[in-house]
Amino acid sequence: MIAGQRPPGIAGRGTELRAHSGAFFAALILAFATGCGTGGPASGGSTSHGRQLFTSSTVYKPVGCGSCHTLADAGATGAIGPNLDHAFEAVRMQHFKESTIRNVVLDQIRYPTKGSGMPGNLVKGQDAQDVAAYVASVVGKATAVKRTGGTGKDLFASLGCQSCHTLDGTKATGPTFKALFGSKVKLANGQTVTADEAYLLESILDPDKQIVQGYQPGVMSAVIKPHQVSMANAKKLVAFIKQIR
Structure with a gap:
């Protein structure tokens, strides 16, 4: 998650x-x-x-x-x-x-x-x-056109990712995307994993599959349902996250 x-x-x-x-x-x-x-x-x-x-x-x-x-x-x-x-x-x-x-x-x-x-x-x-x-x-009707294309940066905005994830390391509702790719992530079950492409894809496609320590299940999945984001768009998001260093 x-x-x-x-x-x-x-x-x-x-x-x-x-x-x-x-x-x-x-x-x-x-x-x-x-x-x-x-x-x-x-x-x-x-x-x-x-x-x-x-x-x-x-x-x-x-x-x-x-x-x-x-x-x-x-x-x-x-x-x-x-x-x-x-x-x-x-x-x-x-x-x-x-x-x-x-x-x-x-x-x-x-x-x-x-x-x-x-x-x-x-x-x-x-x-x-x-x-x-x-x-x-x-409210929201002017901006709530569901986008199915565009770049990872476009999807970051249109899916509302910026509401919970910062790009500058600032603490927010969800983990920052700054330097996330390749970092070590400790999960709620005590396991430590590497935030590689597979991990990021799974976190987008199935938000509650792996919960990061210190966070609760159900918040992201209340907005982004499991498999709501297509694989193609999830890959675009991962490519965008990889650029945030």
């Missing part, structure tokens, strides 16, 4: 958040897998009113949601909080129900990570339901 560890939080501030956007994405996947929070489920909502609230600068003076988050449909390019389109791209590809996405968005409005800089209940009641409904109806 390449991805895995349960992240400590979902949102963040400034450059710190951008550096840990993988943790945000993985936390969303874990939320899908384990159920949403304790504020009650989303129950419909007006997407048109939700869009107005998302783009409005009067919701949370002097800025609106778009000043912190990127969302293509809203024309929002904020870079302080997570890029919502990128965060939900893979779950769109996995065909999660819109109602599931709506509940996750609503929970994040109600319970943002402590210290993230985002106030809890920035919008409340029906307004929160409307924002969640709007975001869920459009």
Whole structure:
């Protein structure tokens, strides 16, 4: 397995958040897998009113949601909080129900990570339901075209690998790809293996087959199902990983 560890939080501030956007994405996947929070489920909502609230600068003076988050449909390019389109791209590809996405968005409005800089209940009641409904109806659709070709670098982006794996050695939800190829990897069963082509291919094609020590099964496979990636594309990804020194 390449991805895995349960992240400590979902949102963040400034450059710190951008550096840990993988943790945000993985936390969303874990939320899908384990159920949403304790504020009650989303129950419909007006997407048109939700869009107005998302783009409005009067919701949370002097800025609106778009000043912190990127969302293509809203024309929002904020870079302080997570890029919502990128965060939900893979779950769109996995065909999660819109109602599931709506509940996750609503929970994040109600319970943002402590210290993230985002106030809890920035919008409340029906307004929160409307924002969640709007975001869920459009998020990720601009980027969720499932690519079956391109280079390994293209696949690294389109499959959402960058959400959990860094290229510069920075610690994230999953192991960094920097100098991964050819390195020694200790598995959860105590065995140490070499990250050669065969190991990397197996980790992509069957994410839970071998679990890296310190990580949990089921996180990567919640996004990339076993054998979802074709052998041809898996080989392209391995070729890309081999270049990251």
